[in-house]
Amino acid sequence: ASSTNTTGTGVGVLGDTKTLNMTQSGSSYYLQDNTRAQGGIFTYDAANRQRLAGTLWTSPDNLLNSTYDGAAVDAHYFAGLTFDYYKNVFNRNSYDNKGGALKSSVHYGRNYNNAFWNGTQMVYGDGDGTTFIPLSGGIDVVAHELTHAVTETSSNLTYQNESGALNEAISDIFGTLIEFYNNKNPDYEIGEDIYTPKIAGDALRSMSNPTKYGDPDNYANRYTGTSDNGGVHTNSGIINKAAYLIAQGGTAYGVTVTGIGNDKLAQIFYRANTVYLTASSTFSQARAACVKAASDLFGTSSAEVTTVNKAFDGVGIK
Ligand SMILES: O=C(O)[C@H](CCc1ccccc1)CC1(C(=O)N[C@@H](Cc2c[nH]c3ccccc23)C(=O)O)CCCC1
Ligand SMILES: [Ca+2]
Ligand SMILES: [Ca+2]
Ligand SMILES: [Ca+2]
Ligand SMILES: [Zn+2]
Numbered sequence: 001a002s003s004t005n006t007t008g009t010g011v012g013v014l015g016d017t018k019t020l021n022m023t024q025s026g027s028s029y030y031l032q033d034n035t036r037a038q039g040g041i042f043t044y045d046a047a048n049r050q051r052l053a054g055t056l057w058t059s060p061d062n063l064l065n066s067t068y069d070g071a072a073v074d075a076h077y078f079a080g081l082t083f084d085y086y087k088n089v090f091n092r093n094s095y096d097n098k099g100g101a102l103k104s105s106v107h108y109g110r111n112y113n114n115a116f117w118n119g120t121q122m123v124y125g126d127g128d129g130t131t132f133i134p135l136s137g138g139i140d141v142v143a144h145e146l147t148h149a150v151t152e153t154s155s156n157l158t159y160q161n162e163s164g165a166l167n168e169a170i171s172d173i174f175g176t177l178i179e180f181y182n183n184k185n186p187d188y189e190i191g192e193d194i195y196t197p198k199i200a201g202d203a204l205r206s207m208s209n210p211t212k213y214g215d216p217d218n219y220a221n222r223y224t225g226t227s228d229n230g231g232v233h234t235n236s237g238i239i240n241k242a243a244y245l246i247a248q249g250g251t252a253y254g255v256t257v258t259g260i261g262n263d264k265l266a267q268i269f270y271r272a273n274t275v276y277l278t279a280s281s282t283f284s285q286a287r288a289a290c291v292k293a294a295s296d297l298f299g300t301s302s303a304e305v306t307t308v309n310k311a312f313d314g315v316g317i318k
Contacts, residue, residue: 003030004023005034006023008029009063010077021035021036027060029059031057036080043075043106044057046105046108052121075122082143089266092150108123109125117145117149137194138195141193143175143177143179155281156278157277162283165230165235166286168232173240177266188206189206219238242311246311253315264298264304268297294307
């Protein structure tokens, strides 16, 4: 039987209702969105195993409102929204700018307290219900994972030490920018919607104040050990803080920065990631890349270039 594009309704991890692009074939409905990337957007059920991708999400109807459905609803919806952001803001056609298929698997493993991009697809655990609830419920998490794919097909920053922390920060930055694009309780924290359901007001990381969760906000305080690929999720705080200062302004270590807003932050970091950064870029080279990008976009003696220089001064990166 031929399959036709249709829409469905789903209830997400946090109980919110959203419209889904699906396909229907015979008496089954699938989480396959043919309306965006030429390659399609697909969501799979890993059925609490660690074998990927699992089974394409199949339903006897187009109403996904069970608790088990929630993780798939959000993975599918937020992947589509992230596609829309990159297409509408940067005219980027999927993660690879070639309309490549976007695949996500949910219910990965048992009580799996994490999520990841494995070079081919996005993968989301359910969490154990204490540390995490299903991680695809966080738009900043989904956009973070998809941005790893964008970075891999752009600068391809090596996932260790300073280039790895840059890779991480770019995912946190665009995870946050896409959370603002969705405009539902946007903030500069990471993972707040799916982290510690019993504790309000906390998050995995903070871009506005990385030290709140023990991450550095200055190069002088960077982690130089070997865990977590040389602290990629820790030293990202230094770049995250610079990005926050660029967008919102503030004073850091005696340096006062005038904010230029999220849209210009987005333009600067996207151009840096797609034009100037390379796999081995260091923090210092990232400053130069952002200054060059800002100069290209706004002029060498623009207020935007001054803001970029001041922000990197504020986090101690020369
Ligand atoms: O994409 C990433 O950078 C993270 C991918 C981590 C991973 C890598 C390779 C194999 C498995 C898992 C996943 C996220 C992350 O930042 N993870 C951190 C924090 C974290 C989540 N769950 C944890 C459990 C234990 C320790 C740390 C964590 C990490 O893995 O460090 C990104 C947004 C939220 C989850
Ligand atoms: Ca939020
Ligand atoms: Ca957030
Ligand atoms: Ca919490
Ligand atoms: Zn990451």
